[in-house]
Amino acid sequence: MPDAPGLELIRGEIEQDHPGAVLDTSFDRGQAALIADPAQILAVLGWLREAPGQGYAFLSSLHVADYLPAEPRFGVHYELLNRDRRERLRVKAMLRDPSAAGPVAEEDDQLPELDSCVELFPTAEFQEREAYDFFGIVFKGHPDLTRILLPEDYVGWPLRRDFPIGGEPVTFTYNERAYG
Amino acid sequence: MRDRQLRARDMLRGDLEGEELERYVEEKVVMTNFEKMLGWARANSMFPLTFGLACCAIEAPISLVTARYDLARFGAEALRASPRQADMIILSGRVSIKMAPVVRRLYDQMLEPKWAISMGACSSSGGMFANYAVVQGADKFMPVDLHIPGCPPRPEAVIYGFNKLQRKIQGNPDQGWRQRYDAAGTEEWARGGPRSEPSPEAAEAYEEARGLVRA
Numbered sequence: 001m002p003d004a005p006g007l008e009l010i011r012g013e014i015e016q017d018h019p020g021a022v023l024d025t026s027f028d029r030g031q032a033a034l035i036a037d038p039a040q041i042l043a044v045l046g047w048l049r050e051a052p053g054q055g056y057a058f059l060s061s062l063h064v065a066d067y068l069p070a071e072p073r074f075g076v077h078y079e080l081l082n083r084d085r086r087e088r089l090r091v092k093a094m095l096r097d098p099s100a101a102g103p104v105a106e107e108d109d110q111l112p113e114l115d116s117c118v119e120l121f122p123t124a125e126f127q128e129r130e131a132y133d134f135f136g137i138v139f140k141g142h143p144d145l146t147r148i149l150l151p152e153d154y155v156g157w158p159l160r161r162d163f164p165i166g167g168e169p170v171t172f173t174y175n176e177r178a179y180g
Numbered sequence: 181m182r183d184r185q186l187r188a189r190d191m192l193r194g195d196l197e198g199e200e201l202e203r204y205v206e207e208k209v210v211m212t213n214f215e216k217m218l219g220w221a222r223a224n225s226m227f228p229l230t231f232g233l234a235c236c237a238i239e240a241p242i243s244l245v246t247a248r249y250d251l252a253r254f255g256a257e258a259l260r261a262s263p264r265q266a267d268m269i270i271l272s273g274r275v276s277i278k279m280a281p282v283v284r285r286l287y288d289q290m291l292e293p294k295w296a297i298s299m300g301a302c303s304s305s306g307g308m309f310a311n312y313a314v315v316q317g318a319d320k321f322m323p324v325d326l327h328i329p330g331c332p333p334r335p336e337a338v339i340y341g342f343n344k345l346q347r348k349i350q351g352n353p354d355q356g357w358r359q360r361y362d363a364a365g366t367e368e369w370a371r372g373g374p375r376s377e378p379s380p381e382a383a384e385a386y387e388e389a390r391g392l393v394r395a
Contacts (some may be wrong), residue, residue, distance in 0.1 A: 150313075151278050158312035166311045 001088050007032040010089075013051070018043045035089040040105035041076075041093045042115045048089065049082060049120060056080035062128060064135045068161040072096045074112055074137060084175055095137065116142040134159035216350070222267075222293065226256035229266035231286065234273025236300045236332045241270060249335040254342060263289040264324035268345075270338075271324070274302035275315045287322045295345060297336060298324045301331045 002010060004027040011022050011034065021040040026033045036044040048056040061079040072094040080089045095112040116139035118125050128139040129148040136157035139145055147154060156163060187204060190196045212294055228241055228251075241259055244251045251257055260266040263286045275283055287296060298318050304327045306316035314340035318324055325348065357386040 149278075154277075156312075163312065166314075166316075 001030060002032045003027075004032070007034070010048075010054070012035070014044060014047055017047055017051075021047075029033070031088075031090065033092055035092045035094065038076075038093040038095055038114055041078075041091070042117060042120065044091060045078060045080075045117055045120055048091070055084060056087075057084050058083055059117070059123055059127075060088075062117075062124050062131065064119075064131045064137055064159075065159045066135065066159070071100065073100065074135060076114055076131065076137060078117070111136045111138045113138045113140055114143075115140050120141055136160070212291035213346070218366045219350040223349040224255040225344075226254075226268050226295075226346075227260045228256055229263055229269045229286070229290070230259040230261045231269060232272050233275060233283075234302065236302070239332045239335055240272055240299060240338045243335050243340055244338055249339065249343070251339065254339070254346065256342065262288075264291060266290055267293060268295045268297065270297045270299050271303040271318045272299045274307060274309050275318050275321075278313075280315050280318075280321050282322050283318070293349075295325045295349065296323060296328045297331075297338075297341060297345060299341075300333055300361050301329065304329070307331060333366050 007025050007027055011025050014022050014034075018106070020038055021037050021044050022034050023037055026035065027175075034044065048054050058081040059078060060081045061077070063077050063079075065075045065077065067073055067075055074095040074097065076093045076095065078091040078093075080091060082089075086090040093114060095114060097112060099110040114137060116124070116128055118128065118141070125143065126148060128137075128142055129145060131137045132139065132142075132145050133147045133149055134157060146152065150158070186194065191201065191204060194322075230241065231237075232241070241251075243249055245257055245259060256268070263269075267290060269287060269290065271283065288293070298304045302309060302314070303318040304324075306314050308331075310316070315321065326341055326345050328337055329336055335342070
């Protein structure tokens with residue numbers, strides 16, 4: 001894990017090759033994270049993988065968190081690992097919800113979009129499908145972006161925080177007498 | 181013992197006659213009808229499906245058929261790995277919406293007569309899994325003969341439920357504590373909505389149960 005000055009060094013080096021690609025850094029509880037511009041996420045990941053002295057060549061996890069009611073709302077997290085130095089680095093891309101402002105005409109436009117990193121990390125194929133399955137993040141350039149765990153005909157993105165929890169009320173006669 | 185053997189030999193030779201023969205036959209022969217005999221045979225020779233859904237599968241069928249609880253005492257030790265040879269399915273655990281069509285197909289593949297036991301809170305009502313992934317009660321997609329409460333039920337509870345199913349198969353469904361306390365008519369049933377009447381099927385089943393208790 002790079003320490004806080006090391007993280008700033010990485011940011012500075014990326015800034016030279018890809019200006020504006022890193023929006024912010026965060027170093028919290030010993031964990032380093034780069035907050036990347038979603039439009040240049042592939043540039044950041046590719047640089048961390050290929051640039052000399054970096055070698056973050058292993059994507060150990062790709063997952064999404066929903067930060068509702070914050071905006072941008074969706075955080076796509078890439079957990080990178082350098083296996084030689086046993087260093088971990090987190091890259092976050094914060095995505096806006098296109099349907100937050102109101103209904104969008106085209107249904108496809110309602111989902112947040114991000115470039116797929118399957119070309120860089122083949123392991124991301126299933127993990128991006130899972131992120132699509134549960135959060136409705138569309139990864140552009142993914143070879144087969146379909147639902148992976150839920151049934152194919154499922155409607156909705158169940159791990160979003162505004163998705164209803166589910167279940168059903170039990171209508172026994174006692175409940176009716178007590179609550180009408 | 182020796183006496184009986186002698187009398188059996190006498191009867192075969194035709195030496196037993198009159199009142200003695202009547203008494204012998206009364207002692208040896210049970211009169212019943214074919215339906216009752218068939219029910220008796222079915223109830224005491226169940227073939228459960230080797231099938232588990234979730235954590236309840238540890239209690240049943242795994243612990244039920246092994247030596248400590250031993251469902252063989254009730255004639256259901258032969259677990260079948262094919263639904264076409266089984267006549268009882270125990271839904272042991274929560275049914276996810278992706279698993280529901282599979283469970284339904286297994287049930288459809290079983291040959292009549294067949295019975296289904298919903299074991300535990302999850303398969304009866306969804307249990308604690310009130311979320312997007314789990315069917316809220318297995319009887320939404322297949323008929324269930326018996327619900328066993330618990331999370332998970334003790335193996336003794338499953339055996340007790342199995343015994344009740346055996347009585348049901350023999351055409352004598354057990355009314356349980358309602359019979360002991362003369363509490364017919366206190367059954368609760370799921371309704372269509374607030375203050376609605378029970379569905380015709382529910383009302384009919386309710387009347388039938390009430391008639392059985394009073395009989």
